[in-house]
Amino acid sequence: MESASQSRQADKAKPLVSIKDIAKEAGVSICTVSLVMNNKDRNRVSKAVVQRVRETAQSMGYKPNSVARTLRTSRSYVLGFITDEIATTPYAGRVLVGAQEAARKLGYILLTVNTGNDRELANQEIAALRQYRVDGFLYAMMYHRVVEIPAELEGSPTVVVDSEDENRKIPSIYPDDEMAGYDATNRLIQAGCKRIVYYGSSITIIAQGERF
Structure with missing residues (x-):
């Protein structure tokens, strides 16, 4: 029986599927595949062709190049999850899991950092997340309170989780x-x-x- 490690090694050995491969298999042009995979096919490609291209891509195991997508769209589809201690507290883990599931449904992934209520560390982590060109931030606290939002988050799409922005400028979500x-x-x-x-x-x- 093949082990899990052997299966992962086999997957790594598989060549990456390109839009050129999909075009050849589906019998369409590379331009058509590009339009479909980038969701720009509306009124430009027939529904039947769109379906064929998507089914072909799925059957071939196509995975879009995240780096190329970031360069093309200026979006990384990554969110920074900054927390005081949620990531290291067993009883609050559901907050992180819920955020991760919601992000995944929208095509995003989370990069999580735990600051331990250290403001200097928080600033360093925010700077590090910016290096990954995250599309936005979730600033999450262990319990509902009014908080001062780090100045380093200014100008970035941000939502406060389980607390409230003291200046009432940033949207917040917390339990009733x-x-x-x-x-x-x-x-x-x-x-x-x-x-x-x-x-x-x-x-x-x-x-x-x-x-x-």
Whole structure:
């Protein structure tokens, strides 16, 4: 039986499929394949030909050259995920997984860096991510709070995750903690509970007040 390592080595040994190969197999011009694979075929290539080209590309295992695509479109389809400690905290891993899945559905991949709440390190990591020409940033915090956005992110498409920009300039996404508290309490009431105790964190955070 072939091992996983042998299978990977076999895949590496396979020659890369080019649009020239696809054109020859599908019986169309290289220009037609280029239009289809770059999603520029509308009103220029018939639907039947588009389908044939795409099916041929898929069957041949065609994978677009990411470097060439970046040079052509000025987009890397890579997002920088900057976090204080989410990447190293087991209980918060779902935030990272959710971001990764959402990015993948849109054709993006994530480059994740963990700063450990070190502002100087965060600035260095942002500079490093810029070297990869990322298309945007996700600035993610461990818990819901108001944060100062690093000046190094200015001018770049950015979304704050699980926190809020103190200047209210950058879009943010965070849990509805008030509704979470309401739903949790309502379930206890429906279960017949009458004396309900709320335990909060010793740290004053936005989520605690909203849940209460």
